[in-house]
Amino acid sequence: MPIQPIQMDMFDPFQVYRPAKERGDLSHYRETLTKLLSEDFDFHGENSSYATHNFHAFPAKFPPQLPKKFINALTFPGETVLDPMSGSGTAVLEAMLLGRRGIGMDIDPLALNLSRVKVTHLDPGNLIRNAESIIERALHSFQHEKRRLSKTLSIRIDPSTKKFLDYWFLEETQLEIIALVREIEVISDLDIRRFFQIALSSIIITKSGGVSMAYDLAHTRPHKIKDKIPRSAMDEFQKRLNKNLKNIGRLVWGNGQAELFFGNAQAIGLADSSVDLIITSPPYASNAIDYMRAHKFSLVWFGYTIDSLSKRRGDYIGGERISNFPMRDLPDYSERIISRLSKKDPKKGSVLRRYYTEMHLCLSEMCRVLKPGKAAILVVGSSTMRGIDTDTAKCLGEIGKTIGFDLVNIAERKLDRNKRMMPARETRVSETQIEERIHKEYIIGFFKPT
Ligand SMILES: C[S@@+](CC[C@H](N)C(=O)[O-])C[C@H]1O[C@@H](n2cnc3c(N)ncnc32)[C@H](O)[C@@H]1O
Known part of the structure; x- marks a missing residue:
């Protein structure tokens, strides 16, 4: 099939993206955040494949409308939006398309390459x-x-x-x-x-x-x-x-910016109080989505050996390696879940403790780099370990509070399991196939007090 010439039917970006808001709109920032968290986040049936969003499959990626909603309502053009676990770069691309400065980081080489491609202006x-x-x-x-x-x-x-x-x-x-x-x-x-x-x-x-x-x-x-x-x-x-x-x-890039770098979300290489909004979705507990397991199929073609990729796997948040891992004590609710799990399976209990320990570090870093009076939005799903729900949203909400965040609310959103590229369940748990695909995830809204 020959390469087809491109139709240069440029579209008006403001037909797709809402115009920037006036500064005065954000005087009640916290109330805006509270109101936003009560809105509908399903976006089912909406087009998610505009711009460069659909260049590559990526498990558990955001529908672009989700970061867009928060970026539009909580930041002004030119302000900085960070996703410290940026995956395929959905939030960074949206920030850039909306005229903001998007910053993303990830430890996965394929995620980083992909997100860089998605935000690069090419002729x-x-x-x-x-x-x-x-x-x-x-x-x-x-x-x-x-x-x-x-x-x-x-x-x-x-x-x-x-x-x-x-x-x-x-x-x-x-x-x-x-x-x-x-x-x-x-x-x-x-x-x-x-x-x-x-x-x-x-x-x-x-x-x-x-x-x-x-x-x-x-x-x-x-x-x-x-x-x-x-x-x-x-x-x-x-x-x-x-x-x-x-x-x-067909893209009109506008004057937004994007920066993507290799980095660990537990040690964010940015200055204190330098970011206007954080929007991110961390990995699931216990490696429920194992990025490297799939990404190695591609990376081996670009100079990585299978052994070097297997070694990297242990560095991902939610990994299962627990020996010599510096664990920490956690707030009561998380301790209770870990204790229930440990009674059934001590190793899994430690794996979950590792996850919450890692997320404690990530949340501390997010709180450090965020400007006071601004928001951090985390989109998370729960995992089931040995039949016990990890209740990730509630646990992370609690952990965030011990770090200094105000927990504004935890919103729920139904998701189309297929569309968000979630792993299929191995056994049927619900009545119909459609029901089986629709699951929930949670949107945690944190506010950093002034
Ligand atoms: C749920 S995905 C993010 C998807 C993203 N929101 C999107 O729209 O594509 C979680 C990401 O966290 C990354 N990750 C895992 N451990 C990390 C770490 N220690 N530091 C930074 N990123 C990490 C994974 O590589 C993965 O890309």
């Missing part, structure tokens, strides 16, 4: 020229230089990573992907190179289709389907590029 004409050249050259080497491609694989991929590839990808698919990787990596401009890497990654990490033998990668629950017929990487890459190029061509 569509230049991208099209590069796309045509990559596809033409990669197709040529796939059709005529298979032996050379096999050699490239054997030289650059170490034995454990190759074992992983052989289990999950057909030999032909490996050759197609490495042919594309080689053409992408010769692009000297880092931003353009990343754009193509993310397009390639997005055809690997998918729900059901995709080019590997895995099913459900987008939910971070890969399982191998032996009789799956993987799609052609060349075809999928071209289709994906056409989609992404079309979206980029």
Whole structure:
């Protein structure tokens, strides 16, 4: 399929984004926050794939309308919005589109690359020229230089990573992907190179289709389907590029800014009282969504070894490694849940303590960098461990209060499990499939007193 020319039918951003509010509107900031938290957050049926939001699947990403609502109501253009666990960068992109300064950080290399691509202004004409050249050259080497491609694989991929590839990808698919990787990596401009890497990654990490033998990668629950017929990487890459190029061509960037950096949310590299709004959604307790389990399928193609990626897994908030972890005492309600869980399973009790300990550090850092008189919004879901609900929202609300936040309210929102890319349950727990997909998550609204 040839690369299609972009239709430059630029849209008026203010048809999509509400105009900036006048300064006077925020005189009752706390009341605005209280009112916001009583509103509806379902956004079901709304378009979430505008701008660059749909460049890549990402488990538990925000519907863009959610950060947009808080950014619009609680900040002015030019102010700083932070997401310290920014994932695919939804909040940072929304901040930027709304003329704010979005700052994001994450420890996941794929999340960081993806969010950088989503906020980078790229020239569509230049991208099209590069796309045509990559596809033409990669197709040529796939059709005529298979032996050379096999050699490239054997030289650059170490034995454990190759074992992983052989289990999950057909030999032909490996050759197609490495042919594309080689053409992408010769692009000297880092931003353009990343754009193509993310397009390639997005055809690997998918729900059901995709080019590997895995099913459900987008939910971070890969399982191998032996009789799956993987799609052609060349075809999928071209289709994906056409989609992404079309979206980029229609974008009007405005004058917002975005900065994304590699960093741990437990030690935020920003000055005290420097941020106007925090909006974030932390990982689930006990690795319920295991980012690295899925992201390694893509990262191994870009120079990471499978062993180095497995080592990184332990650093994610909500990880299961507990030996030598410096645990802390927690507020009463969290202690009671941990104690109930520990009676059933002492190890799981410690895993949950680790999670709340990590989140205590994150919340302390958020409180430090936030300006007094401003809000931090956390979107969280609960996990079930050994049949016990971790009641994450209530526990984090309590922990936040011990740190110095005012807990304004905890709102609920129903979510479409499929749409927000949540892991599917292994057993059926409710009456109908539709019910099964609709679950709740919680929006915690904190206020930092002046
Ligand atoms: C629920 S996702 C965020 C999704 C995001 N709201 C979006 O719209 O794409 C949680 C993120 O936290 C990141 N994370 C886990 N541990 C972290 C840490 N210690 N510091 C920063 N980010 C971390 C994960 O890599 C993941 O991207």
